[in-house]
Amino acid sequence: MQAAIDIQGLTKVYGFAKDEVKAVDSLELKIDTGEVFGFLGPNGAGKTTTVQMLMQIIFPSSGTASILGKPLGNVEVRSRIGFLPELFQFHSFLKADEFLDFHASLYGMRAAERRVKVGEVLEQVGLSENSNSRIGTFSKGMLQRIGIGQAIINEPDLLFLDEPTSALDPIGRRDVRDLILRLRDKGTTIFLNSHMLSEVEMTCGRIGILNKGKLIRISDLDALVKPAHCVDVVADDLTQETREKIHALASRVEEDNGRLAVTLEREDQIRELARLIMDSGANLLEFTPRQVPLEDVFMQTIEENA
Numbered sequence: 058m059q060a061a062i063d064i065q066g067l068t069k070v071y072g073f074a075k076d077e078v079k080a081v082d083s084l085e086l087k088i089d090t091g092e093v094f095g096f097l098g099p100n101g102a103g104k105t106t107t108v109q110m111l112m113q114i115i116f117p118s119s120g121t122a123s124i125l126g127k128p129l130g131n132v133e134v135r136s137r138i139g140f141l142p143e144l145f146q147f148h149s150f151l152k153a154d155e156f157l158d159f160h161a162s163l164y165g166m167r168a169a170e171r172r173v174k175v176g177e178v179l180e181q182v183g184l185s186e187n188s189n190s191r192i193g194t195f196s197k198g199m200l201q202r203i204g205i206g207q208a209i210i211n212e213p214d215l216l217f218l219d220e221p222t223s224a225l226d227p228i229g230r231r232d233v234r235d236l237i238l239r240l241r242d243k244g245t246t247i248f249l250n251s252h253m254l255s256e257v258e259m260t261c262g263r264i265g266i267l268n269k270g271k272l273i274r275i276s277d278l279d280a281l282v283k284p285a286h287c288v289d290v291v292a293d294d295l296t297q298e299t300r301e302k303i304h305a306l307a308s309r310v311e312e313d314n315g316r317l318a319v320t321l322e323r324e325d326q327i328r329e330l331a332r333l334i335m336d337s338g339a340n341l342l343e344f345t346p347r348q349v350p351l352e353d354v355f356m357q358t359i360e361e362n363a
Contacts, residue, residue: 059126061215061246062088062111066120069106069270080106082270083120093237093247095261095278097254097355103270104250105143108217111248112140125215136164139213141204143220143250149193153184156192157206164211174210182206183232197224205233209240216240219250234260258282258351266358273362281354283346286321291343292334299337306330318347 067084070077081103088094098104109115111122113130127134148156154175161171179185182202187195192203201224208216218237222230230253237247237260251257257264258278266274304310306329309320319330327346334341 058090060087060123061090061092062086062122062124062248064107064111064120064122067107067110067117067122068119069103069110069115070118079270081110081117084267084270084272086265086272086275088246088248090246091241091244092263093241093249093261095257095264096248096250096267097252097257097264098267099359101269102267104267105219107267108140108142108219108248108250112138112217136211137214139208139211139216141208141218141221143223145200145204147192147200147203147207150191152189152191153179153195153203153206154188156203157210160207161210166211178206178210181209181236183229198226198229201225202229202232205236209236213245215246215248217248217250220252221249222251222253222256230256254351254355264351266355268359268362271362274358278351282349282351286324286327287347288319288321288327288330289343289345289347290317290319290330290334290341291315292317293340293342295334295339296337299334299339302333302337303330306333316343 064084064086067081068079069081070079072078084107096104096107106115110117111124111129122129124131125134125137148159151159157175157178158171161174166174176185176188179188182205184199184202184206187199192200195203201221205218205221208218222233225233234256237249240247241260247260249257249261261278263277264275264281265272303317303319306321306326307319308322311318321327321330331341331344334344
């Protein structure tokens, strides 16, 4: 399968000689078609610079990249991309429907098609009741919503979202999350820059962590937040014999206030552990595979690569 994004040695250098700063340093990255990829890093890590190079807003100092199988800047490919920058300014004098109609016209949509599409997108981003309101009167959250609207008006194959939930309340964040998942299910590739790690955790299948311009970690999300075969167990009436059997089955057992953290060597032993406890006559109250918060993984990765 052709990669949606293929980055090879992409580098952006600012300044000269002793004052030289590598905002992005020899980035190597492939994003598969149809995946939601989370691009994480602290402020100044180079995330936005990377997106700006891919969008040809700025130009790389060295390295190459292709988008949807074509070199950067290909006109045909640009019509298949949606983009919401982190910092944006829209035409404050336009009404919401006029603004989206204008952006749809830039993609060559006919008037009849635009009328239908604008209504659909306003509904998708929760602004149907504000279609006749001028953008200059919008709150930060509403501006974020209309920004997402212009990014998806062309039904893009590839969508770049740079901090899409930064100004949204919990309801707005949920709406954007649901929209991302719907687009994913339709086959849209999504490149997501975000500091909202909880949103990344609920939408992304794979993440990359950038620090000081370098990609320091890339992994499937599940592999990071779900450590190998560790289960939290709470049960009443565990006998000493049952405890000994649990210790014999597990590679490690930790106990804290009646809660057992049981680490097993193989996935199939999880079911065996549950059966062992239930067959012993104990009352199994909780049996939960352990998950590490993405924030903990992120902070540990940054600290290890400081």
